[in-house]
Amino acid sequence: MNTIIIGSQWGDEGKGKMIDFLTETADVVARGQGGNNAGHTVIANGQKYILHLVPSGILWPGKLCVIGNGVVLDPIGLVDEINQLKAQGVTITSENLLISDRAHVVLPLHKEMDAAQETALGKKAIGTTKRGIGPTYADKARRIGIRMADMRKPEIFEETLRNRIKMANVEFERMGLPTMDEDQMVADVCAAADVLRPHIANTIPVMNKALKEGKSILFEGAQGAYLDVDFGTYPFVTSSNTSSAGACTGTGVPPHKIDRIIGVCKAYTTRVGAGPFVTEDDEISDHLHSMGREFGATTGRARRCGWADGVLLRFSAMFNGFDEMAMTNLDGYDKCAEIKICTAYELDGEMLEYPPATVAEWERCKPVYETMPGWLTDISGCRSWEEIPENAQKFVKRMSELIGCPVSTVGVGPDREQTIAVK
Numbered sequence: 001m002n003t004i005i006i007g008s009q010w011g012d013e014g015k016g017k018m019i020d021f022l023t024e025t026a027d028v029v030a031r032g033q034g035g036n037n038a039g040h041t042v043i044a045n046g047q048k049y050i051l052h053l054v055p056s057g058i059l060w061p062g063k064l065c066v067i068g069n070g071v072v073l074d075p076i077g078l079v080d081e082i083n084q085l086k087a088q089g090v091t092i093t094s095e096n097l098l099i100s101d102r103a104h105v106v107l108p109l110h111k112e113m114d115a116a117q118e119t120a121l122g123k124k125a126i127g128t129t130k131r132g133i134g135p136t137y138a139d140k141a142r143r144i145g146i147r148m149a150d151m152r153k154p155e156i157f158e159e160t161l162r163n164r165i166k167m168a169n170v171e172f173e174r175m176g177l178p179t180m181d182e183d184q185m186v187a188d189v190c191a192a193a194d195v196l197r198p199h200i201a202n203t204i205p206v207m208n209k210a211l212k213e214g215k216s217i218l219f220e221g222a223q224g225a226y227l228d229v230d231f232g233t234y235p236f237v238t239s240s241n242t243s244s245a246g247a248c249t250g251t252g253v254p255p256h257k258i259d260r261i262i263g264v265c266k267a268y269t270t271r272v273g274a275g276p277f278v279t280e281d282d283e284i285s286d287h288l289h290s291m292g293r294e295f296g297a298t299t300g301r302a303r304r305c306g307w308a309d310g311v312l313l314r315f316s317a318m319f320n321g322f323d324e325m326a327m328t329n330l331d332g333y334d335k336c337a338e339i340k341i342c343t344a345y346e347l348d349g350e351m352l353e354y355p356p357a358t359v360a361e362w363e364r365c366k367p368v369y370e371t372m373p374g375w376l377t378d379i380s381g382c383r384s385w386e387e388i389p390e391n392a393q394k395f396v397k398r399m400s401e402l403i404g405c406p407v408s409t410v411g412v413g414p415d416r417e418q419t420i421a422v423k
C-alpha cells in the first residue's frame, strides 16, 4: 500500500503525527518537496521530536527514510537536525537515511536573499520562514542550482560554490546590501557536505525497487495545499507543489503506483505568515493560544487561527484527490460551547463553493457559517469512536459531508496513542 499524506490547509495540520502513526506498517518513508521550512512534531515514548528535513519515519527502527529529488536541502541545517535527533537517541546511518543526488542545495546565501526579499516587500511581505526556500527553488528554475550530486567531488564542489557566492555578491552589491564572506560560507557548507556525503544516492531506483518488492511507501508531504505554488493563495505561498502530485515528481515514483491519498486537516484552521484567511477569528485564536497551543514548530510564531472551513477543504479534496481525511486536534474544541463551520464564501453578493483565484477577491470573501453545539467534555482520554461524545461525532460527520470525503481518523491529543479510527 503506497500512501501520500499531505496537509490539506495551510500546513501544521499534524502530518508528523499521522506519518508516525502509519509508519509502523510501512517500509519506506519519503519526503518529496519543501525543505526545513517544515516543522513536523511527533510525540512518542514520552519525548517530543521536531523534524524539519528528516522524514518522520526515522523514529521507527528498521525503516528506510528518503529525502527525494524535489526537496531543497540545507546541508548545515540537516547536520544540526541529525545531531539533535541522535542526541535524543534516534539511530541515523547511511543505511536508514538516503538523500537524492538530484535534490537542490540551500546555501546560506539563499537564506540571506530570502530575508532581503522579505525586507524589500515591506508591508507586502509573505512572512516566509527565512530558510532560503524561495531563492533555492528560483535557482532550480533558473537552471543555476547546485545539487547534492555536486558534493560528490569535493574540489569541483568548492569551485562551484565559490562561483555561486561570487555571483550572489554581485547581486547583493547591486541591491546595496553587504556582501557575504565567501571563505566562511565555503568552509561551513563543505564541512556539512563531508558529513552528508555517505547518505547521497540515486534514490529513484531504490524507491522503484521497493515498489517491485511489494514494500509499502509513505510519502510525507510538507506544508499544506494552500501553500502550493499553483493552487494556493498565490503569492502568499511557498515555492513548491505541496499538493499530492508533488509526491511523484519529488521522488521519481510514477503516479499509477499510488494507492491512497490522505489529507490531514485540523478540526479548525490555522496559518502562519501573511495572506487571506476567510474564517480567521480572534475568539478561537485567543482560546487556543491561552491553552498554550498553536505556536509554530519551526519559527515559534503564534499561528493565526480560525473556524473550520468547508470551502477550503472541499476544493483541497478535489485537486488532491483525497480518499480519506485524517482530522487532528478535535480536542481543541473541548471548551467551546458552540462551533462554527464555514459552508460557503460570499463575494459581492454571490455564493462561492470554491475559493477564488486572486488574493484581492479572496480577501473580500465573507464566511457563511452554520453553528453546531459543542460537547464541553475533555476528550483527550478517549481511545475509541464509541467514547467520543455524540456532538463531536456529529461535527466530524458534518465535515465529511461538506468535504465530500470520509474522515477516517480523529486526533484527540498530540501523542502516538491519541489517534482514533472513525466508525
Ligand code: GDP
Residues within 6 Å of the ligand: 007, 011, 012, 013, 014, 015, 016, 017, 038, 039, 040, 041, 042, 043, 296, 297, 327, 328, 329, 330, 331, 332, 410, 411, 412, 413, 414, 418
Ligand atoms: P505538521 O507540520 O503538519 O507535522 O504539524 P506541526 O507539528 O507543525 O503542528 C501540529 C501540532 O499539533 C503539534 O504541536 C502536534 O503535536 C499537535 N497535534 C497533532 N495532532 C493533535 C491532536 O489531535 N490534538 C492535539 N492537542 N495536538 C495535536
Ligand code: IMO
Residues within 6 Å of the ligand: 007, 010, 011, 012, 013, 037, 038, 039, 040, 126, 127, 128, 129, 130, 131, 132, 133, 134, 221, 222, 223, 224, 227, 236, 237, 238, 239, 272, 273, 274
Ligand atoms: P509544515 O510542513 C506552515 C509558510 C510560511 C509562509 C509561506 C512561505 O510544518 O506544515 P517559505 O519559507 O516556505 O518560503 O514561506 O509558507 N510555511 C509554512 N506554514 N507550515 C509549514 O510547514 C510551512 N512551511 C512554510 O509561514 O507563509
Ligand code: MG
Residues within 6 Å of the ligand: 011, 012, 013, 038, 039, 040, 041, 297, 298
Ligand atoms: Mg509544522
